[in-house]
Amino acid sequence: MKQVVWFAIFNYMGTAIGIVSSLLIYPKDLEFQGIARYIDGISGLLYPIMVFGASQSLIKFYPALNERMQKQLFNYSLVSVGVVSLIVLAGLGIYINFAGDEYNQYLYYAYPIAVSLAFVEVFKKQLQDLQKIAVPTLFEKILPKIALPVAFLLVIYNIADRNSALWVMLAGYLLILLLTTFYLFSHYKPGFNYRFKTLFGEISRKEYFRYSMYSLAGSLGSVLAFRIDNIIIPNMISLSANGVFGIGAILASTLQIPAVGMFALYSPVISNHLRNGNFKDLEIKYKEIARLLFFIGAILYSCIFLGVEDLFHLMPDYNKLKDTIPIIEILGFSVLINMATGFNGEIITYSKYFRFNLIAVLILIVLNVSLNIWFINAGYGIVGVAYASFIAMTLFNISKLLFIYKKFRLLPFDKSFAKMGLVFLISGLVVYFLPDTESHLINLVYKTGLSLIINCIAIYKLRLVYQVNIWADKALGYMSGK
Template sequence: MSNKISQKQAFFFTIINYVGIVIGVISTLFIYPNDKELLGIFRYIDAISYVLFPIMLIGASQALVNFTPKLDELHKKKLFNYSIFSILIISSFILGLLFIISFIPAFKGMKYVYFAFPIALFLAFIELFKKQATIIQKIAVPTFLDNIIPKISLPIIFLLLMYHYITFSQSVVFYIISYGLILILLTIYLHKHFKPKFNLDFKSLFNEVSKRDYYQFSMYAFAGSLGSVFAFRIDALMIPKFISMEANGTFSIGVTLASALAIPATGVFALYAPIISNYLKNDNLSELNLKYKETSKLLFFIGALLYSCIFLGIENLFMLLPTHENLIASIPIILILGFNVLVNMGTGFNGEIITYSKYYKFNLIAIAILIVLNVGLNLLFILYFNFGIEAVAVASLLSMVVFNFAKLLFIYKKFKLFPFDYNYLKLVLIFVMTLGVVYFLPKLINEMYTLVYKVSLSLLLNILIIYKLKLVYQVTIWIDRIRNYTR
């Protein structure tokens, strides 16, 4: 596998994700606020689906990335086949278990779990196929399918349900079908670039890969994935339980808008996963350390640039919208979770380094810390202090800071890799100072003028200063190319 990342794939990955974000943001601003309780229900079903699908995978997708570099072409296909086979077996077991417990009176109210199961099954296969597409550096189309279709289907379903063209049960069926459509199209695309020969003879595969190593890695990856779901999606499970579905909808609006910050990181992390795996297997730590620092600075630059725009302009933007009364409650959530995303971006691909190293078991410790902190702080803030959904966002932020700090310390101790340097500190100081200066500038005569001038000034100052000081290598290269092209 080449160590050279496909810049074209990365570009299209980012563009597609931002198209999806634009669609999601438009829906979040103009459609979803009209019925936040309904939105809360759909997000609750989503959260259950994201709990179930890692159980169906049992680490198969991560194991595919981890063990593929060791195999020849024949056994790469066998490993892919085995991953599919394992998902089918485990999903059948889960379905049987759900069928059995449906006869127990205490579980009669589990309709949302039954709605979530088929979505989870589709998600498991989608995740596996996306990992295979990542391995062969073909992520643009899978990203398009996975990001665009749900963001188009849910608003349409939402409107049809709001205006009583369909029932709630029908809306869920259509939502499930949308994920099935993603899987069908993804299967067709992947088959054009990767043609596995399906059979159930896996003996030669496990002569090449130790069964013990495979299952051990898969179980730890599974525990990490499931832990991540509980750590990062616990809010959508706890808010309906302890507050309300409407509050879950309000929180979901904040999550959707804050998640726009994470798209550049998602593309970089997905593309670097097989590269990091190779660096570690070849013990190429010097090159890995260089990429670690470069990527961390780049992601912090992009994240801080976007976060500054949100911080300065979100209230003015909302006041211009017809749904502003239903959106205002989400502003604190957006700002807190946006900073949460910035922290995660700014620490680089530390999770990937641990996952694809021999110390991957540490992910369990880090995830356990995150779960305990997140759940504990949520319960403390909601039940004891009765703070509401803003406290849920604060709990996520505090947990994320500790989570990333623990991973940074571990990586430095084991590999002597560190994402920060003197230029990184300069970046942080520049963004803090420009944000403070622009924030305290006077407002103009209306919301639109204030929004445009403050956001534009923030962008101009940050990009100009950072370019002149040459703090981020990739930014310097990009701007130089633009200048040369326009001459």
């Protein structure tokens, strides 16, 4: 349990650093932010190829092996990543020689970052088997969030040029690899036996590679579906536009932090209900968590929608931050819809229909890329990219909802959900059209504060979210001394 608590703390710390950097540091050089996002996008595309499903296969086949074979499997995973990384390097060399891409220079930073991420991914899975996830999470979530702002500050204060600063960003990832390697091998001694014939006498080589290919397709599909804008925007608009979009995406993604923890907490419960065919309790939990997540997401989104303009006016770089406002609002609403649909992805993943997720992601890739290209060519710029992501993600969630309803006759929505949506809509409109004062600080405090008070009281009085009433009753009882 201690590992889980520290895991959550380090995640929130990384997010907090990212938010502060997005508001105060990244707007000072949007083009450099665009370059950093482009490198991140390329490395994010390359490293799942290098892993080639080895990390997921390590988790899947590990429990069925004895200790000696487990070490063999780990060693095989390392060899696999190393060999595929060399093949990818050869492919990049050919591409650079024959393609006259103006951004080719950034591949020299993206490749070693991708190699670091690939090996760290395998090391993390091994540490997960050892029940030691907190420390590698500290390395992964904190170090890059420190290295990138440091690189920015070096450029902003003319201490280093952009290329030198990018080496600082790269050094952050290499440090993650170094520290994770040291931490793993201080707790785990796999030896150096690289004769794998005995390993594949224990597990089917065909099954291993089939599962690895499936995992690769899923990982690569997720990258193409959810992070393709990192690559599309620089190539079709500009690096500065990529920087603006990146700041908006970082701030919008903060909405989903509670959902990530909730999904992790309830995943074993969902899996257990599905395994036992307990669909009645699954439906209750499905609706219950969907209402809770929608409540949390709508509270946060209301505050963002009503207060982001005034908040940015209080920042030193308002003129640069203002272009991120529509991005935050559109992507934030997309996150809200994702939260409102509950753990539909988890229900599919832990059921016998898990392959549908891959099909849905592949459809999402085609839809997202085609919509991105259409909106950009139509002149909508990065706002069009945000709309493309919103439309694709909404249809993605609808497809999962329909699939779950068809297979399990389950939906996360009920009358309480509809009432809650109406409460947030009415309160949002009322507060939005209230008169502004001459002070952005007063506007920020009174509008977001009023929205919080109205929504929380209304949801509590109408008893629309079970957990909210439990928490509120406990808090009121504590304050009254009962």
